[in-house]
Amino acid sequence: MLAYLIRRLIAAAVMLVVIIVVVFGIFFLIPKWAGIDPAANFVGKQADPAAIEAVRQKLGLAEPIHSQVWEFFKGIFAGRTYVGGGDVTNCAAPCFGYSFRTEQEIWPVLMDRFPVTLALALGAALLWLLLGVSAGVLSALKRGSVWDRGAMVIALGGVSLPIYFTGMVSAAIFIYGLGWIDGQFVPLEESFSGWMGGLILPWITLAFLYAAMYARITRATMLEVLGEDYIRTARAKGLAEKTVISKHAMRSTMTPVLTMLGMDIGALIGGAILTETTFNLPGLGQAVLQAIRTQDLPVILGVVLITSIAVIIANLVVDILYSVIDPRVRLA
Amino acid sequence: MTTHTTGRRKRALAAAAVVAALLSTAACGGGSDSTDKAGNTAKAAGFDAANNKVAQAELVAKGGELKFAGAQDADSWDTTRGYYGFMWNFARYYSRTLVTNTPAPGAEGAGITPDLATAAAEISDDGKTYKYTLRDGVTWEDGKPITSKDVKYGIERIWAQDVLSGGPVYLKDVLDPKGEYKGPYKDKHPEKLGLKAIETPDDKTIIFKLPEANSDFEEMLAMVSASPVRADKDTKAQYQLKPFSSGPYKFESYEPGKKLVLVRNDKWSQESDPVRKAYPDKISVTFFSDANDMDQRLINGDYHLDINQTGMSPQGRQTALQEHKGNLDNPVSGYIRYAVFPQSVKPFDNEHCRKAVIYGADHESLQTARGGPIAGGDIGTNMLPPSVPGSEGQKYDPYELAGANKKGNAEKAKEELEACGKPDGFKTRIAVRNNKPVEVATAESLQASLKKVGIEAEIDQYDGSQTSSIIGSPENVKKKGYGIIIMGWGPDFPSVQGYGLPLWHSDYILESGNNNYALIEDKEIDGLFEDYVKELDDAKKAEISTQINHKVMEGGYYLPFVFEKFINWRSPELANVYTSDGYSGQYDFVNLGLKK
Numbered sequence: 001m002l003a004y005l006i007r008r009l010i011a012a013a014v015m016l017v018v019i020i021v022v023v024f025g026i027f028f029l030i031p032k033w034a035g036i037d038p039a040a041n042f043v044g045k046q047a048d049p050a051a052i053e054a055v056r057q058k059l060g061l062a063e064p065i066h067s068q069v070w071e072f073f074k075g076i077f078a079g080r081t082y083v084g085g086g087d088v089t090n091c092a093a094p095c096f097g098y099s100f101r102t103e104q105e106i107w108p109v110l111m112d113r114f115p116v117t118l119a120l121a122l123g124a125a126l127l128w129l130l131l132g133v134s135a136g137v138l139s140a141l142k143r144g145s146v147w148d149r150g151a152m153v154i155a156l157g158g159v160s161l162p163i164y165f166t167g168m169v170s171a172a173i174f175i176y177g178l179g180w181i182d183g184q185f186v187p188l189e190e191s192f193s194g195w196m197g198g199l200i201l202p203w204i205t206l207a208f209l210y211a212a213m214y215a216r217i218t219r220a221t222m223l224e225v226l227g228e229d230y231i232r233t234a235r236a237k238g239l240a241e242k243t244v245i246s247k248h249a250m251r252s253t254m255t256p257v258l259t260m261l262g263m264d265i266g267a268l269i270g271g272a273i274l275t276e277t278t279f280n281l282p283g284l285g286q287a288v289l290q291a292i293r294t295q296d297l298p299v300i301l302g303v304v305l306i307t308s309i310a311v312i313i314a315n316l317v318v319d320i321l322y323s324v325i326d327p328r329v330r331l332a
Numbered sequence: 333m334t335t336h337t338t339g340r341r342k343r344a345l346a347a348a349a350v351v352a353a354l355l356s357t358a359a360c361g362g363g364s365d366s367t368d369k370a371g372n373t374a375k376a377a378g379f380d381a382a383n384n385k386v387a388q389a390e391l392v393a394k395g396g397e398l399k400f401a402g403a404q405d406a407d408s409w410d411t412t413r414g415y416y417g418f419m420w421n422f423a424r425y426y427s428r429t430l431v432t433n434t435p436a437p438g439a440e441g442a443g444i445t446p447d448l449a450t451a452a453a454e455i456s457d458d459g460k461t462y463k464y465t466l467r468d469g470v471t472w473e474d475g476k477p478i479t480s481k482d483v484k485y486g487i488e489r490i491w492a493q494d495v496l497s498g499g500p501v502y503l504k505d506v507l508d509p510k511g512e513y514k515g516p517y518k519d520k521h522p523e524k525l526g527l528k529a530i531e532t533p534d535d536k537t538i539i540f541k542l543p544e545a546n547s548d549f550e551e552m553l554a555m556v557s558a559s560p561v562r563a564d565k566d567t568k569a570q571y572q573l574k575p576f577s578s579g580p581y582k583f584e585s586y587e588p589g590k591k592l593v594l595v596r597n598d599k600w601s602q603e604s605d606p607v608r609k610a611y612p613d614k615i616s617v618t619f620f621s622d623a624n625d626m627d628q629r630l631i632n633g634d635y636h637l638d639i640n641q642t643g644m645s646p647q648g649r650q651t652a653l654q655e656h657k658g659n660l661d662n663p664v665s666g667y668i669r670y671a672v673f674p675q676s677v678k679p680f681d682n683e684h685c686r687k688a689v690i691y692g693a694d695h696e697s698l699q700t701a702r703g704g705p706i707a708g709g710d711i712g713t714n715m716l717p718p719s720v721p722g723s724e725g726q727k728y729d730p731y732e733l734a735g736a737n738k739k740g741n742a743e744k745a746k747e748e749l750e751a752c753g754k755p756d757g758f759k760t761r762i763a764v765r766n767n768k769p770v771e772v773a774t775a776e777s778l779q780a781s782l783k784k785v786g787i788e789a790e791i792d793q794y795d796g797s798q799t800s801s802i803i804g805s806p807e808n809v810k811k812k813g814y815g816i817i818i819m820g821w822g823p824d825f826p827s828v829q830g831y832g833l834p835l836w837h838s839d840y841i842l843e844s845g846n847n848n849y850a851l852i853e854d855k856e857i858d859g860l861f862e863d864y865v866k867e868l869d870d871a872k873k874a875e876i877s878t879q880i881n882h883k884v885m886e887g888g889y890y891l892p893f894v895f896e897k898f899i900n901w902r903s904p905e906l907a908n909v910y911t912s913d914g915y916s917g918q919y920d921f922v923n924l925g926l927k928k
């Protein structure tokens with residue numbers, strides 16, 4: 001198990017280095033090839049070439065690209081010192097640089113927004129697992145029944161309806177129509193009920209989408225598993241149906257569900273852009289959207305890296321869980 | 333079984349009806365009037381009640397929290413670096429200048445009035461020397477007096493473009509045209525006050541010595557970039573996160589893109605400030621990532637007004653116009669929306685080809701694409717905004733865009749095409765920002781009407797966040813063949829210099845960040861600008877502005893679409909509300925209050 005873990009960790013580290021290089025290339029090289037000068041976006045209306053060059057120097061865009069990548073990479077592990085305009089600024093490790101727009105250090109900004117996105121992703125995941133897996137299992141067990149058909153129609157709706165639509169409808173009903181909740185985000189440290197009130201609709205909206213997908217995949221897998229020989233054997237042995245389902249069928253059914261869960265949580269932690277935009281949640285998704293609008297490349301880079309790390313960690317956890325559910329995986 | 337199923341159906345139908353009813357009424361949460369928890373109802377002042385006039389001034393009371401919402405944060409809250417119009421307006425809460433815009437509605441608001449200074453400047457030396465004396469009792473948020481040296485240092489920061497980029501640089505160009513001063517951060521002077529064009533003989537006196545006269549100099553001093561900054565409180569690039577206050581409010585907290593909170597600066601005194609009434613106790617700004625969501629919150633009564641002041645989103649506007657019209661104002665924004673023809677792209681080097689586009693366009697359809705006469709504005713007939721002295725508004729309509737040729741004039745367009753040697757028309761490309769749906773709709777409207785006269789225009793939607801480097805690069809414009817660029821422009825200050833200099837003067841053709849998209853190199857226009865800056869008489873200045881506008885229109889460089897108008901939300905709880913031409917038709921934030 002230890003060797004397996006070490007192997008996976010090394011692969012994850014290599015993957016991160018590759019991601020840093022690729023992301024850097026996308027955000028810094030492509031504009032260069034397209035003849036776009038990012039520095040021109042950070043000067044005033046009548047900026048002369050000298051002012052643009054000064055900004056280019058300040059943002060570090062005048063350096064050769066390999067040197068920019070190296071400095072960025074070094075900054076994450078060893079911190080960085082910025083010199084410009086007669087000013088020296090130290091950025092402690094992990095240094096993801098400074099925002100082009102707000103001049104804030106990127107790392108603290110990301111860490112400030114991370115808990116909001118994490119709470120959104122984990123809360124919604126809990127809900128969609130509970131609803132999606134239960135609905136899928138019940139549908140499979142009562143195949144062809146009104147329950148099965150009803151659940152699958154709702155699931156189809158959940159998969160088909162875009163999140164901004166369900167988000168707007170739920171806000172129109174529960175916030176502006178019935179006025180049951182205020183719907184504005186409040187930090188947890190300020191008020192637990194306010195925090196819950198700000199997250200309950202995003203959780204439900206997000207869970208509605210994902211639960212639908214999970215219900216469909218759980219149902220399909222469960223139906224397949226229920227037809228397997230070992231289930232027939234278990235039943236033939238005289239095991240109670242409850243035991244057959246919970247101890248034998250569920251274990252196999254959960255394998256693809258777990259794979260999806262790892263990927264989904266990882267991606268959501270990187271920024272549930274639509275949900276955070278619809279409900280004005282100050283998470284990573286909102287930060288990256290604002291950064292894209294204002295061409296704040298270091299923030300975009302930071303969020304992309306956080307997403308990548310989240311996906312890698314989530315997959316690592318899933319792989320480890322796999323090996324618990326199915327010990328044959330360790331040999332792979 | 334049947335009964336059971338029918339019961340279910342009934343329940344489902346009833347549920348659906350409830351949802352539909354809720355959806356249809358959900359937008360009505362706020363109402364035109366608003367009722368607080370004690371049951372007091374705030375009456376809406378009525379449609380356009382605060383446009384160029386003061387609404388409900390008699391109902392204003394001290395105290396409360398004035399709540400702004402915004403779909404966009406400022407480019408910077410550093411007074412040296414901010415360039416967004418709403419930032420200049422809002423900055424007056426925490427920053428004072430020697431002179432500022434008059435706190436009055438409409439055109440009067442575009443005037444200049446003393447703020448930190450005791451009176452308007454003593455101007456001498458043929459308009460090259462400006463002398464001000466500071467008021468008694470003006471203080472920083474720590475109670476120390478604001479001195480002339482603080483004003484000088486604040487202005488000097490404009491020179492530090494390598495650290496503090498982004499803001500307007502008019503004062504730098506006027507006070508140091510040769511660029512000799514390197515900014516306070518590279519200044520060897522012991523107090524970092526080495527700029528020779530500004531003298532501070534004592535703490536109360538400040539004298540500006542201009543190498544050449546500029547009759548708009550006081551307009552430039554009224555911009556927030558001329559705010560004082562105290563050297564020992566200057567945190568350079570980080571200053572925008574917590575500027576040190578000289579106004580009635582100070583920063584309590586600021587999380588970029590999330591929330592900004594200002595609280596009273598208890599060291600500020602009303603006696604020292606003839607401009608600001610400082611009614612609310614607290615001012616907050618909450619930022620949204622979705623404009624529709626924000627508008628819904630405004631209508632719901634969660635916030636009082638939009639800090640961006642660029643009009644409601646189409647969805648919010650529709651609801652507001654139908655159900656809350658009494659809470660809306662419809663000011664002229666000061667912006668002109670237009671198409672411009674770069675002369676570097678053939679056949680737009682030929683004046684007649686440019687005029688063929690002007691005549692071929694359907695101006696009413698372009699106005700509709702912009703949002704119609706209320707949300708879009710009146711048809712633009714020339715290139716000088718109505719708020720700029722010298723403007724003749726729709727009275728000057730050399731191509732009869734709002735008259736006989738309102739729907740386009742195919743015959744005249746064909747004549748111009750003949751004259752330009754392209755009787756069968758030509759092909760070109762329209763460049764339009766992809767993040768501005770209204771501009772894309774305008775481009776599509778233009779494309780459709782030009783097709784009728786034989787001009788095939790392909791639309792290229794470029795990355796709107798890269799405007800400066802895509803259409804701001806004449807080389808790129810030529811390479812991409814952008815014969816028509818869809819754009820808009822508003823005055824930095826209400827004068828032909830504050831509006832048209834970067835657009836029409838040949839000195840402002842830049843390699844990158846260019847705004848003279850038409851690449852106008854007309855000695856007469858350049859000469860008129862030179863005459864303008866030397867002219868101290870307001871009437872004559874207005875006359876020159878008119879002449880410049882006529883020269884630009886005669887050249888056929890631009891096709892104006894609209895003199896832009898906005899639909900802005902005004903909470904029924906607001907009092908002492910008025911729009912000001914000094915801030916492009918925005919509400920004058922600094923004197924807003926809440927009702928008793």
